[in-house]
Amino acid sequence: MLNQGKGGIAATPPKPSLPFDPKASPTRTIWLLAWPQVLMMLFHFLIGFVDVWVAGRISRDVQASMGMVSQSFFIFLVVAIAVGNGSVAAISQSYGAGLMHRVQRYVGLSLQAAAVFGVLLLVFGYGFQGALIRILQTPESLLPIMTYLLSVYLLVLPAYYLFIIGNSILRAQQLVLYPLYGMMIVAGLNTFGDFALGLGMFGFPDLGYKGLAWSTFGSVLAGGLFNVWILRRRGLLVRRSFAPWKWIRCASPYLFKVAWPAGLMQLVWHSAYIALFSITASLPVGSVVALAGMSAGMRVESLMFLPGFAFNFTASILVGHYLGAKKPEEAKQMGYRILGQGLLVICILTVVLWQFLEPIAAFVAPDPEVRDEAVNYLRYNLAAMPFLLVSMILGGALTGAGATIYQGLVMGGTAWLVRIPLAFILGHLIFIHATGIWLAMFLSMAVQALCVAYVYQFWDWQRFALRKKRIAPAA
Known part of the structure; x- marks a missing residue:
């Protein structure tokens, strides 16, 4: 066990509000954790939905640029997501073992990582901003918009890191209401800012796409500060949470062991999305319409991710x-x-949403051509939802066990060895249209689900769990 005497931790560690009881009803436990996270993801969906909806009211160029920037920006968040996954594994397992002092110190270690990497990637991002835009094969008409949006998004990286990793820390201890409140704050401020600054409503200046960028900046900054305040209020962010170097040297290898495959997976996965955007942007016919339709369709599709992410987080915990x-x-x-339980929910939602694809797409994308392409995109990707949910939920379970290396092998492998080659072959050589790319996405999801299910059933992923002996007793 960790040293619980003097030398760097509080005498009375914070008590969880919902103690882990392995004998409790599994169904009740799942839903107690899932419903706040479904609502949290609903507000997360509203952030992106409002961004694209307002962007569509400005111009199709702004809507296409917003979609490309939103996806490419995730590359700069991979370290935050990786550290968050490591934090969930280390903190949730320590929590289940009743080692609250270890929980405290992993909180401090995670926050230190958030601060350091957030600043480093801010500097790195500005150095390679131009190269990223060129890799995307951005059409000439979109260059000024893309450059400005990405520049402002990079400024908020440190706050984004605090927001993401802070949410992971709180979820790992079943404190799922606080991430919900934080997301509500971000969604509310972002929505107000989009309408006020993006469209010039409520007496504010009409800044267009520049207003959308600064709305994102302000809302995420507020969310990051909220998490810092909550962690302080819960007694998790205090001077003694930051352990001496001797403890960090012993404890950080496990965090790193879980984090680096998760980070690599996110990097590989989102770089595959950038490659997908690049393949779409270079289509021989209708590239700008396809990009705008993909952007709009992804926002509607993300509505279906709400239960998926909620159950993913619940499985990790x-x-x-x-x-x-x-x-x-x-x-x-x-x-x-x-x-x-997740498959039951997602199948019902998919059937319901399928009945209203055209009016929903028209609401998000008023341009008729973009609307039709968004519907085309959604038909293929909604059909793949059950496959995607298998990957999300069982992948979340692997994260909770610390077996992110298995998750990364499957997700990254299917993205680059199946999805990208198929997208180019079907989109550029066979269909000569975006339909081929959407079909490739469907087929890759099916392959990915089968691979994740096989790993979960037959591979020894429990061996990655944290053990007491992995951390030296001395602090």
């Missing part, structure tokens, strides 16, 4: 808790229980 409590078989069964 509960599998980590069961492994921390030394119940590996129950951990595996919990992953399947969460998958069953």
Whole structure:
């Protein structure tokens, strides 16, 4: 165990509001954790939805640029997501084992990583901003918009890191309401800013796409500061949360072991999306319409990610808790229980949404050509939703166990070895149209789901769980 005496931790560590009980009803436990996270993801969806909706009211060029920047910007967030995954694994397992002092110190270690990497990537981003825009094969008409949006987005990286990693820390301890409140703040401020500064409403100046950029900056900054305040209020962010170097040297290897495959997976996955945007942007016919339709369709499609991400997070939390409590078989069964409930929810939502594709697409993309392409995109990608959910939920279980290397192998492999080659062949050589790219996305999701399910069932992913002996007793 970690040293619990003097030398860097609070005498009375914070108590969880919802103690982990491995004997509690699995269904009740799943839904107690899932429903706030569904609402959290709903507000997350509203952020992107409002961005694209307002962008579409400005021009199709702004709408296409917003979609490309939103996807490419995720490359700069991969380290935050990676550290967040490592934090969930380490903190949830320590929480399940009842080691609250270890929880405190992993909180401090995670926040230090957030601050350092947020600043480093801000500097790195400005150095390689132009290269990224060229890699995207951005059409000439979109260059000024893309450059400005990306410049402002990079400025908010440190706050974004605090927001993402802070949410992971809170979720790992079943404090799922605080991330919900934080996302509500970000969504509310972003929506107000988009309408006020993007469209010049409520007496504010009409700044167009520049207003959208600064709206994102202000809202994310508020979310990051909110997380810092909550962690202080919960007694998790105090001077003694930051352990001495001797403890950090012993504890950080596990965080790194979980984080680097997760970060690499995010990098590979989102670079594959950039390649997909590049393939779409270089289509022989209708590239700008295809990009705008893809951007609009992805925003509508992200509505379906709400339960997927909620169950993904829930799987990470509960599998980590069961492994921390030394119940590996129950951990595996919990992953399947969460998958069953998630598939039921997503299938019902898909059937309902399918009935209203055209009016929803018309609402997001008023341009008739963009609307039709958005509907075309959605038909293929909504059909792939059950496959995607298998990958998301079982992948979340692997994250909770710390087995991010397995998740990265499957997700990255299918993205680059299946999706990208198929997208080029079907989009550029066979269909000569965006339909080929959408079909490639569907087929790659099916392959990915089968691979993740095989790994979860037959590979020994529980061996990646944190053990007491992996951290030296001395602090």
